[in-house]
């Protein structure tokens with residue numbers, strides 16, 4: 448029984464701090480420098496191989512441009528590898544008239560790709576942080592979410608990375624991130640459960656230490672009519 452329990456225990460404890468992530472994964476662009484990038488022609492050939500694998504005629508007219516389109520779609524869906532999260536948060540504003548409560552941006556829509564099946568998961572992120580003197584432009588929280596979402600992800604990792612980047616760059620009194628999403632690898636294949644939602648959250652600083660603040664965040668996210 449002990450062995451079974453060990454085998455299903457997560458690698459990191461549930462209360463692992465955001466800072467336990469390697470800063471290189473949440474502050475910088477993520478293109479690997481240690482492996483050669485295949486050419487575009489090689490990537491298109493790989494798509495052709497997949498088309499042949501599913502039983503298609505790769506020479507038929509409707510599919511001639513498909514490898515090019517798929518690679519272009521990949522460039523778009525995975526552009527986050529080339530973008531730098533820290534840069535997005537670097538521009539801040541100091542004229543806040545002593546504002547000292549948290550700032551919450553709710554319902555940030557995103558689409559990401561799960562790293563297990565390379566199929567989309569999509570939903571909404573809710574992000575709050577309590578600034579110390581300087582605030583960041585509200586759109587930057589959405590931009591930050593998109594950078595991480597446009598990489599291969601698990602929902603847990605996405606949640607932790609968003610929180611860690613805000614924590615590290617803005618050094619606020621606390622960060623709260625709640626993400627709700629539907630995974631197509633779970634709805635259109637495999638177990639095929641349409642409509643199942645997955646919720647993940649990460650709290651740091653005052654949100655982690657003060658249950659009342661955490662509760663206030665959660666009730667604002669849920670709102671009266673949810």
Ligand SMILES: Nc1nc2c(ncn2[C@@H]2O[C@H](COP(=O)(O)OP(=O)(O)OP(=O)(O)O)[C@@H](O)[C@H]2O)c(=O)[nH]1
Pocket residue numbers: 561562563600601602603630632633637638
């Ligand atoms: N924790 C977590 N799991 C995810 C996420 N996205 C997809 N998964 C799950 O990853 C798991 C991969 O399980 P495997 O057993 O290796 O793969 P599989 O045989 O395709 O699994 P099934 O989906 O059950 O058919 C599945 O249970 C997926 O539901 C995510 O963001 N977080």
Ligand SMILES: [Zn+2]
Pocket residue numbers: 561562563564565566630632633
């Ligand atoms: Zn998946």
